Amino acid sequence: xxxxxxxxxxxxxxxxxxxxxxxxxxxxxxxxxxxxxxxxxxxxxxxxxxxxxxxxxxxxxxxxxxxxxxxxxxxxxxxxxxxxxxxxxxxxxxxxxxxxxxxxxxxxxxxxxxxxxxxxxxxxxxxxxxxxxxxxxxxxxxx
Numbered sequence: 001x002x003x004x005x006x007x008x009x010x011x012x013x014x015x016x017x018x019x020x021x022x023x024x025x026x027x028x029x030x031x032x033x034x035x036x037x038x039x040x041x042x043x044x045x046x047x048x049x050x051x052x053x054x055x056x057x058x059x060x061x062x063x064x065x066x067x068x069x070x071x072x073x074x075x076x077x078x079x080x081x082x083x084x085x086x087x088x089x090x091x092x093x094x095x096x097x098x099x100x101x102x103x104x105x106x107x108x109x110x111x112x113x114x115x116x117x118x119x120x121x122x123x124x125x126x127x128x129x130x131x132x133x134x135x136x137x138x139x140x141x142x143x
Contacts, residue, residue, distance in 0.1 A: 002080075003054045009121065009122075010121055010122040010123045011123070013066045013121025013122070013123065013124075014069075014121065014123045014124075016020050016111070017067055017069060017072075017115070017120060017121075017124075018067050019130070020066065020108060020111045020112065020115075021062075021064070021066040022060060022061040022063070023063075023108070024058075024059040024060070024063035024066075024072065024079065025059070025060060025063035025064060027059050028055075028056050028057075028058075028059030028060025028061075028063060029054065029060060031052065031056050031059065032060075033057060035052065038052060039052050042055075045089060045090060046089075047089060051065050057079060058082055059082075060078065062075045062078060062079050062082075063079075066079070066115070068124070068125050069120030069121065069123065069124020069125050069127065070114055070124070070125040070126060071121075071126070072119055072124065072126050073115065073116050073119060076112040076113070076115035076116045077113075077116050079108075079109075080108075080109040080110075080112035080113050080116065081109075083105045083106070083108045083109040083112065084105065084106065084109050086105060087101070087102045087105030087106060087109075091105060094126070109123035
């Protein structure tokens with residue numbers, strides 16, 4: 001059974017990165033299309049609307065970097081922090097939907113922390129760059 005999991009690991013690493021990043025890529029893209037509305041919502045909860053370009057860059061750019069496996073550990077750490085901060089700022093309400101959104105953000109932060117700990121895996125730009133530097137195979141696999 002371990003052989004099967006070891007064979008599938010590069011592909012499950014890639015699939016996991018795609019799945020965890022998809023929500024950020026789509027959210028970042030939608031914020032571009034609904035810029036004024038998003039900026040107004042941010043300001044309604046006390047977050048300066050001027051931060052929206054940074055939010056879009058982190059969500060869209062960070063999501064794409066996670067999919068590519070580029071600077072994975074640093075990007076995953078930033079997205080984990082962002083997930084927790086946005087949970088507290090935007091999903092602290094008492095109704096059931098806000099509680100679900102709050103916990104969803106914490107679950108995503110947990111997934112990103114796994115990426116911080118383990119890296120992107122073999123099918124990633126990080127692994128390719130590590131191999132080009134001549135890093136040992138085990139280092140390249142977790143870069």
